[in-house]
Amino acid sequence: MKKRKEIALLVCIIVVLIGGVLMAGCISPPEEGSKELPQEIVIGIGEDIKGLEPVFGTPWGAPLRPIYETLVMEDADLKIQPLLAESWEVSEDGKVWTFHLRNGIKFHDGAPFNASVVKFSFEYKPEAYRALYAMLNSIDTPDDYTVKFVLNKSYAPLLRDVSSAPIMSPTAVDKSGEFKSPVGTGPFKFDEWVKGQKIVLVKNENYWRGSPKLEAVTFKIIPDASARAMALETEEIDLTGHRAGRGVLYVSDIPRLREEPEIKIVEGYTQPCVxxxxxxxxxxxxxxxxxxxxxxxxxxxxxxxxxxxxxxxxxxxxxxxxxxxxxxxxxxxxxxxxxxxxxxxxxxxxxxxxxxxxxxxxxxxxxxxxxxxxxxxxxxxxxxxxxxxxxxxxxxxxxxxxxxxxxxxxxxxxxxxxxxxxxxxxxxxxxxxxxxxxxxxxxxxxxxxxxxxxxxxxxxxxxxxxxxxxxxxxxxxxxxxxxxxxxxxxxxxxxANVVAVNKRVKNYEMQGGIHGAYLSLWKVYIEE
Structure with missing residues (x-):
């Protein structure tokens, strides 16, 4: 009897051990390095912003451009591409430019994007568009999604000017017309500005091209270019370079960054600078x-x-x-x-x-x-x-x-x-x-x-x-x-514009013009 109990106990132990082995086989051990990385990026720039206004507050094309968008944009080959406007045409005499706007886009505060806000944005601070306004008779809005720039003479660079003219919501100003807060249609919303230190943006979950993968973008102000390069090497920042935000790298630092296995160089002649x-x-x-x-x-x-x-x-x-x-x-x-x-x-x-x-x-x-x-x-x-x-x-x-x-x-x-x-x-x-x-x-x-x-x-x-x-x-x-x-x-x-990026930063692309440095952030993500 005692022997039979011992055999039964042994069988039970064997069954438990086999079951444990089988269960272990069904559960994959966690892979090394598979922990999820924070979807946040830190960008090193050389100069702080002057303010939060889209035109005068952001010299050198950064870092509020991910908040505001334009009707059209320049691609890496400096060709004009649609953005908030889906198409456009110019009259035979070159005096009337007609833009057809995308439908269904909303600003960060839920206000609708339409022709009236385009007119508002261009008329808010007309001195920002001196050459254009010298030739402008009127901005007409025949319907909610059509804008006409009517000129007193033909103006060839109009599309280029429009590519650098940010569109903001009328809710960004108070009743007296004074600017109060940044409200755009872009992939990121304003969160925080610590003067002389950083500007923080957070994702716009309702962005019209799809919710960004990045949760936040921080622009860190590091005036010295070599210090920015070192910050990239030590992973204090994830990206730096480009004229935008005076982020240009010193030529002497670039060869060393090229040799870094964890850094990728993105470069191109995306601005006609002489x-x-x-x-x-x-x-x-x-x-x-x-x-x-x-x-x-x-x-x-x-x-x-x-x-x-x-x-x-x-x-x-x-x-x-x-x-x-x-x-x-x-x-x-x-x-x-x-x-x-x-x-x-x-x-x-x-x-x-x-x-x-x-x-x-x-x-x-x-x-x-x-x-x-x-x-x-x-x-x-x-x-x-x-x-x-x-x-x-x-x-x-x-x-x-x-x-x-x-x-x-x-x-x-x-x-x-x-x-x-x-x-x-x-x-x-x-x-x-x-x-x-x-x-x-x-x-x-x-x-x-x-x-x-x-x-x-x-x-x-x-x-x-x-x-x-x-x-x-x-x-x-x-x-x-x-x-x-x-x-x-x-x-x-x-x-060339030279941008150095940590290789964990995926999908970063440089577009044309001073404003092309950060147009691709809406599709960037972090991955080992």
Whole structure:
């Protein structure tokens, strides 16, 4: 009997053990690293916002753009694509632009998106759209989902202007018309702003293209570019780079980031930004065309760009429109000024500048060929660029003194005309180069221009009013002919937008223009 009980007990134990093994086989052990990651992203930027208004509060295209959307947008190839407007057309005379809006979109507070709010957004602070409003007769809303911009003359860059014009709800202002809170249609809603530290956005679950996967986006303000790069490497932030929010990385940090196994580099020529040397053509020595051409010939642009900014930039060997993103506008019949120091020396001699005392610096009528080169310490690369220019011009007998100032001081010197040479960066908020040409070369702009030429000013005006693409291309060709012949400056390079991203960040894409840095955040998610 006792033996039978022992056998029964043993059987029970065996059954329990087998059952446990079977149960264990049915339950998969948790995989290592399978814990769910927080769907949050931290983006490093270099400058705080000025306020919460969509137009004046967010310089450099960040970081409130995920709150507000525009009627159209620029893609990575700088082509216009629909956004809040699903389609549009322009009248034959170029004076009426009609936008057909998407139906069913709501603002963050539930207010409907329609034609009346588009009209409200453009009329709220019209001074933000100076060029457009100079040509605007009225904004008409024939029905709830149609908006017409009626102009007094044709205006070719209208779509570009509209691509950077955020639409906000009328509920964003109080009864007196003063702005009170950010309310847009975008994938993220405003949550918190700690001045000088961070801006926090949270997802808009009712976003019209689908609820974002990210729960929150934090823009962390880190003014120093190298500190931002280090913060990415230590995983303090998840993404940084791009001109938006002054988030540009230093060129010296990019090769190291490329080698990091956990970091991905996203880059593209998504803005037509020109880095160039402006010559003061209104006073000697650069009032002399031969001296200006000599400077152009004396500078080895290809070697300089390769050695200083490397693969993050493209040299402009055939003028300002030889950028990768504007090659379709390039006048191929022009040769510009290939590096040739002997030619530079010949031109200087023809202009009367000769080294009469053998000290290596040319002189004329007892005066040495000395000039001052003004630049701001915007990035570590600029002093390196100017030092190379300084050395190459010395090789042909020109003494160049470098003067490094703050950016604001540089602008004052520009407006007063108190410079000989000046390092200038691009004005490139959107993909139409008329913006840059108008800023620097339109003689009636109201602020000092870099080179006064009435024919050039007339052609820039035509760029704004010529809607037909073939006719407009011919205007671009004529502008390049004048700029090549008159050499108002030396066009050096265009740099790419470079964004460094932790590889856990999926689906990030860069779109065009200053506002294209964060347009893809609505579909970004975090995954190991």
């Amino acid at each position: 880095s160039w040397i402006q010559l003061n053509t209104e006073k000697e020595p650069f009032s002399d065309l031969k001296v200006r051409k000599a400077v152009y010939y004396a500078i080895d642009t290809q070697k300089m760009v390769t050695s200083v900014v490397g693969e993050t930039a493209a040299p402009l060997l055939k003028g300002p429109l030889s950028m990768p993103c504007t090659e379709h506008l390039l006048n191929q019949n022009l040769t510009w000024y290939p590096y040739n120091q002997e030619k530079a020396k010949e031109l200087l001699a023809e202009a009367g500048w000769k080294d009469t005392d053998g000290d290596g610096i040319r002189d004329r009528n007892g005066e040495q060929l000395k000039v001052t080169f003004v630049l701001s310490a915007f990035s570590p690369e600029l002093p390196k660029i100017t030092e190379i220019v300084q050395a190459q011009l010395k090789d042909v007998g020109m003494d160049v003194k470098l003067q490094i100032v703050e950016y604001g001081a540089q602008q004052m010197l520009f407006e007063k005309g108190e410079y000989d040479m000046m390092m200038q960066m691009g004005v490139c908020g959107h993909g139409d180069t008329s913006l840059w040409l108008n800023y620097f070369f339109h003689s009636k702009r109201g602020v000092r221009c870099a080179f006064k030429d009435e024919q050039l000013t007339t052609l820039i005006d035509r760029l704004y009013t010529t809607v037909n693409s073939k006719d407009r291309l011919n205007v671009f060709y004529e502008i390049q002919e004048i700029m090549e012949e008159d050499a108002p400056g030396v066009f050096l390079y265009t740099d």
